Amino acid sequence: MFCPQCGSSIQDGASFCPKCGASLAGAPAAQAAPQQPQAQQPQAHAAPQQPQPQAAPQQPGGYAQPGGPYGTPTVVNVMPPVKQTNGVGTAGFVIALVDIFIGWVPVLGWVLWLVGLVLSLIGLGKQPRGLAIAGTILSLLGLILIIGVAACVGVASVAYM
Numbered sequence: 001m002f003c004p005q006c007g008s009s010i011q012d013g014a015s016f017c018p019k020c021g022a023s024l025a026g027a028p029a030a031q032a033a034p035q036q037p038q039a040q041q042p043q044a045h046a047a048p049q050q051p052q053p054q055a056a057p058q059q060p061g062g063y064a065q066p067g068g069p070y071g072t073p074t075v076v077n078v079m080p081p082v083k084q085t086n087g088v089g090t091a092g093f094v095i096a097l098v099d100i101f102i103g104w105v106p107v108l109g110w111v112l113w114l115v116g117l118v119l120s121l122i123g124l125g126k127q128p129r130g131l132a133i134a135g136t137i138l139s140l141l142g143l144i145l146i147i148g149v150a151a152c153v154g155v156a157s158v159a160y161m
Contacts, residue, residue, distance in 0.1 A: 086131065092135035093138065104145065
């Protein structure tokens with residue numbers, strides 16, 4: 001028995017062609033031979049034959065689907081999804097987190113707070129926003145910490161005068 005799609009030899013009673021994957025459910029039980037193209041008779045003004053396209057090579061991460069043009073398989077490439085990152089939002093989060101621990105240092109804490117807040121706010125305009133939101137919240141908590149430290153220093157300096 002021969003496949004009606006690609007013409008390869010297959011076992012009798014097979015459901016699918018092992019070469020091209022064509023379904024043989026509606027095919028006749030036995031075929032004598034694959035159909036050969038009829039011989040062309042020479043004509044005075046015959047058009048030149050167009051070459052048949054070659055099957056595309058198998059790409060990593062792709063798979064072949066049967067039934068392309070001229071019986072050749074069609075290669076479908078499956079690309080993995082690209083993971084998006086938000087570097088500015090991540091940097092704002094990290095700086096705001098560091099500021100929580102050293103925000104009590106007078107000048108360094110203020111500078112880190114400002115840089116963390118600015119980077120986190122810029123990161124809110126990009127996707128994904130998770131770390132940018134967390135960096136903004138931590139920057140606001142750092143502001144509360146800076147105000148608290150400044151208030152304690154102010155009260156202590158007034159008390160000892």
